Amino acid sequence: MSPGKELRTSARPPASSSDEGRGPIRARRGLAAAAMSLREAPSGVLVTALVVGAGAGLGAIAFRWLIVTFTHLFSGHADYSAAGHASNSRLPWLGPWFILLAPVVGGLLYGPLVQRFAREARGHGVPEVMFAVAQRGGRIAPRVAVVKSLASALCIGSGGSVGREGPIVQIGSALGSSIGQALRLTENRLRILVACGAAGGIAATFNAPLAGVFFAMELILRDFTAESFGAVVLASVTASVVGRAALGDTAFLQLPAFHVSHPAEYLLYAGLGVLAGAAGVGFTRVLYLVEDLCDWAWRGPEWLRPAAGGLVLGGLLLALPQMYGVGYPVLENAIGGRYLIGFLLLLLAGKALATSLTIGIGGSGGVFAPSLFMGAMAGSAYGIVAHHLAPGLATSPGAYGLVGMGAVFAGAARAPITAVIIMFELTGEYSIILPLMLAIVLATVVSRVLSGDTIYTLKLRRRGVDLDAHEPVNPLATTPVGEVMEPVPPSLPDTTALEEAARLLVTSDHGVLPVTASDGRYCGTVTARAAAEALTDGDGRPATIGELAELPTPVIAHDALADALHVLVTTQGTGVPVLADDRTAIVGWITHQTILGALRTQDARHG
Numbered sequence: 001m002s003p004g005k006e007l008r009t010s011a012r013p014p015a016s017s018s019d020e021g022r023g024p025i026r027a028r029r030g031l032a033a034a035a036m037s038l039r040e041a042p043s044g045v046l047v048t049a050l051v052v053g054a055g056a057g058l059g060a061i062a063f064r065w066l067i068v069t070f071t072h073l074f075s076g077h078a079d080y081s082a083a084g085h086a087s088n089s090r091l092p093w094l095g096p097w098f099i100l101l102a103p104v105v106g107g108l109l110y111g112p113l114v115q116r117f118a119r120e121a122r123g124h125g126v127p128e129v130m131f132a133v134a135q136r137g138g139r140i141a142p143r144v145a146v147v148k149s150l151a152s153a154l155c156i157g158s159g160g161s162v163g164r165e166g167p168i169v170q171i172g173s174a175l176g177s178s179i180g181q182a183l184r185l186t187e188n189r190l191r192i193l194v195a196c197g198a199a200g201g202i203a204a205t206f207n208a209p210l211a212g213v214f215f216a217m218e219l220i221l222r223d224f225t226a227e228s229f230g231a232v233v234l235a236s237v238t239a240s241v242v243g244r245a246a247l248g249d250t251a252f253l254q255l256p257a258f259h260v261s262h263p264a265e266y267l268l269y270a271g272l273g274v275l276a277g278a279a280g281v282g283f284t285r286v287l288y289l290v291e292d293l294c295d296w297a298w299r300g301p302e303w304l305r306p307a308a309g310g311l312v313l314g315g316l317l318l319a320l321p322q323m324y325g326v327g328y329p330v331l332e333n334a335i336g337g338r339y340l341i342g343f344l345l346l347l348l349a350g351k352a353l354a355t356s357l358t359i360g361i362g363g364s365g366g367v368f369a370p371s372l373f374m375g376a377m378a379g380s381a382y383g384i385v386a387h388h389l390a391p392g393l394a395t396s397p398g399a400y401g402l403v404g405m406g407a408v409f410a411g412a413a414r415a416p417i418t419a420v421i422i423m424f425e426l427t428g429e430y431s432i433i434l435p436l437m438l439a440i441v442l443a444t445v446v447s448r449v450l451s452g453d454t455i456y457t458l459k460l461r462r463r464g465v466d467l468d469a470h471e472p473v474n475p476l477a478t479t480p481v482g483e484v485m486e487p488v489p490p491s492l493p494d495t496t497a498l499e500e501a502a503r504l505l506v507t508s509d510h511g512v513l514p515v516t517a518s519d520g521r522y523c524g525t526v527t528a529r530a531a532a533e534a535l536t537d538g539d540g541r542p543a544t545i546g547e548l549a550e551l552p553t554p555v556i557a558h559d560a561l562a563d564a565l566h567v568l569v570t571t572q573g574t575g576v577p578v579l580a581d582d583r584t585a586i587v588g589w590i591t592h593q594t595i596l597g598a599l600r601t602q603d604a605r606h607g
Contacts, residue, residue: 045189045231049196052179053235056172056200057242063149063168064205064247070157071325074102080159081322082329099159099321100314106158107306110151111362115303118147123359124162124367125152125170126219127459129198133220134467138177138190145174151364155306159313161323161354162365165202169366172201172239173220184553186566192228195220196235203236204243207250211422212236218415219456222467258399259431265393266435268386272379272400273407273439277446279378280411283371284455287356288462294360302362309361316354322347323354326369331376335401341384348377367455371409379404402427403436407443412455416444481564482557484598485578485588491516494523494546501545502531510575514586515549521584524549525577552576554583555590561598564590 071079075098076088085096094101114121120128121144132140152167176197180190195216203212213236217224221232260266298305317323322330334344355370382404383397394400406423410416419440424433447454453461460467491514492501505513511528523546530548534541542548553567555578567576568590578588 049231049235052176052196053200053238055175056197057204057239059171060204061246066153067156070153074158080324081327099317103159103310103313104307106154107310110154111306112303114151118144121148121151125166127456129173133191137187138194140174140177142178145171155363156325159317159324160358160363162358163369165368166366168201168205169198172197192231199232199236200239204239208425209236209240211425214418214421218418258396261395269435269439272382273442276407277411277443280408281450286352290356291360306362320350331373334376334380335398341381344377344381371412372405375405375408376401403439407439410440411443411447414454416440479561481559485590488586496545512575514577524551554579
C-alpha cells in the first residue's frame with residue numbers, strides 16, 4: 001500500500017461509520033445477485049415454486065378457517081345446509097327467519113370491501129386468473145389475495161351458495177404473482193408461479209395434489225411443458241404437505257364403495273354422460289342469464305348490490321336451507337341414497353338458481369363445488385330411475401351420483417383430465433374409475449357440440465376477450481438481439497478510481513458503462529447515478545468503481561428483442577449489455593433507441 005493510501009486509511013472515521021456507507025451498497029448487490037440467480041438459474045423456478053406452494057398451503061388453511069368462523073358467526077352452526085330450518089343459537093327469538101338477514105349483513109360487509117379495494121375479487125375468480133396468465137403476463141395485484149379471502153369467506157359464511165375452489169385459486173395465484181413480481185421474473189416464469197399458486201390452493205384445500213396439478217395445467221396455463229409441469233408438481237406437493245399437517249390426511253368426501261355389476265351397465269353410464277354434459281352447459285347458461293337479469297334490475301351503487309340482492313337470496317335459503325354455503329353434507333346425503341327423486345330434482349334446480357343468484361348480485365365464490373353438487377343430484381336421480389327400470393343392472397344409484405359429479409363439472413368446465421383426477425382424489429374411490437372416465441369423455445364431447453365456450457371462458461368472451469384467438473405476430477418476438485445490437489461502449493476496469501469513472505460516465509452516451517475484471521471478465525454495469533451517490537458519501541465512499549458494479553438481468557445475443565425490452569423496462573435502465581452464451585463476455589449493447597430503430601425497420605419492410 002502506498003503512503004498516500006495509508007494516510008487516507010488512518011484518517012478515516014471508525015469502522016462503524018464507514019460501514020454505514022458501504023453496508024447498504026453491499027446489501028443491494030447481495031439481494032440483486034440472489035434475485036438474478038432465482039430469475040436465471042434453472043433451479044430458480046423450483047425454489048420459488050416451493051415457496052409459493054408453502055404460501056398457498058398456509059393461505060388455504062387460513063381461508064378454510066375464515067369460512068368456518070363466519071359460518072358459525074352468521075348461522076350458529078358448523079354447516080347450516082345440514083341443519084334444516086334450525087334457528088341461530090345467538091338469535092333464537094328469530095327462529096329460522098334469521099336466514100333472511102344473514103346474506104344482507106354479509107353483503108353489507110363484503111360489497112364495499114370488493115368495490116373499494118379489488119373489483120376483480122367479485123365473481124368466481126378462475127376467469128380472472130386465466131385472463132391474467134393469457135393477456136397480462138401473469139400479473140395480479142397483491143391485494144387481491146387478501147380481499148378475495150375476506151370477501152369469499154364472508155359470502156359463503158353468510159349463506160352464499162358458491163364453492164371455495166375459485167377463491168383459493170385466485171388467492172394462491174395472486175400470491176405466486178406477487179412473489180414473481182417482487183423478484184422481477186420474466187413473464188414466462190411469472191405465469192408458471194401463478195399456476196403454482198393455483199395448484200397449491202386446490203391441493204391444500206381439497207387434499208388433492210394431483211387434481212391441483214392438472215387443474216393448473218389444463219385450465220390456467222392451458223399447455224404442458226417440462227419446466228412448468230415440474231414446478232407445478234413441486235408447489236402442489238408442498239401445499240399438500242402443509243395442508244395435511246393442519247387439516248389431516250383423509251379423503252375429502254366419505255362415501256360407500258361402489259362397483260359395476262355387469263358390463264352392460266356401461267351403457268347406462270354413457271347415457272348419464274350425455275345428460276350430464278347437457279346439464280353442465282345448462283348451468284352455464286342459467287348462471288349468465290341470471291347475472292344479466294341482475295345487471296338489468298339493479299340501478300343503485302355497486303357496493304350496495306350484494307346486500308340488496310341478499311334479501312332475495314335469503315328468501316330462497318328460507319325455502320330451501322340446503323342451499324346455504326357449499327353444501328357438502330347435502331351432497332353426501334344424496335350419494336348415500338337418503339333423498340327421493342323429486343327432492344333430488346328440486347335440489348338440482350335450487351342449486352343452479354342459488355349459485356347464479358349469488359354470483360349475479362356480486363357475491364364472491366367458485367362454481368366448481370356447485371357443479372359437483374348438481375352432478376350428484378342429477379346422477380342420483382338418474383340412478384334411481386335406472387334402478388327401477390333395470391334393477392339387475394343398476395344396483396347402486398349412489399354410484400351414478402358419484403359419476404354425475406365429475407361429468408357435470410366436465411360439461412361445464414370442459415376439463416376432462418381434471419374431472420377424472422379430482423373425483424378420484426376427492427372420494428378415494430377407484431372402483432368407479434372406468435364408468436367415470438366414459439361419462440366424463442362423453443360429457444365433454446356433448447358440451448363441445450352444444451357450446452363454444454366453457455363456464456370460465458364465456459365470462460371472458462362476454463367482456464370481449466377470446467383466449468383462443470391468434471394474436472398478431474410481434475416483430476420484437478421474432479428478431480434476435482444479436483441482429484440489431486450496438487457496439488460495446490468502452491469498459492471500465494473494476495480498479496478504476498471513482499473520480500475517473502465519474503468523469504467517463506459524464507461523457508458516455510447513456511450514463512451507464514460496463515465494468516470488467518483484469519482478465520476481461522464481465523462484472524456488471526455502473527450508472528452515473530450510482531457514481532454520483534457514491535461521491536456524496538464522504539469518507540465512506542468506495543475507492544474503486546468495482547464496488548459499485550451491479551448485475552442487471554442478462555440479455556443474451558440470441559434472445560428476442562421482446563425479452564430485451566422487458567429487461568430495459570423492469571430495470572429502468574437506459575442501456576444493458578448483451579452477453580455471450582457463457583455470460584462472461586460482452587458482445588454488444590442494447591438500448592431503447594436500438595429497439596425503436598428495429599421497429600422502424602420492420603415497419604418499412606412491411607409498408
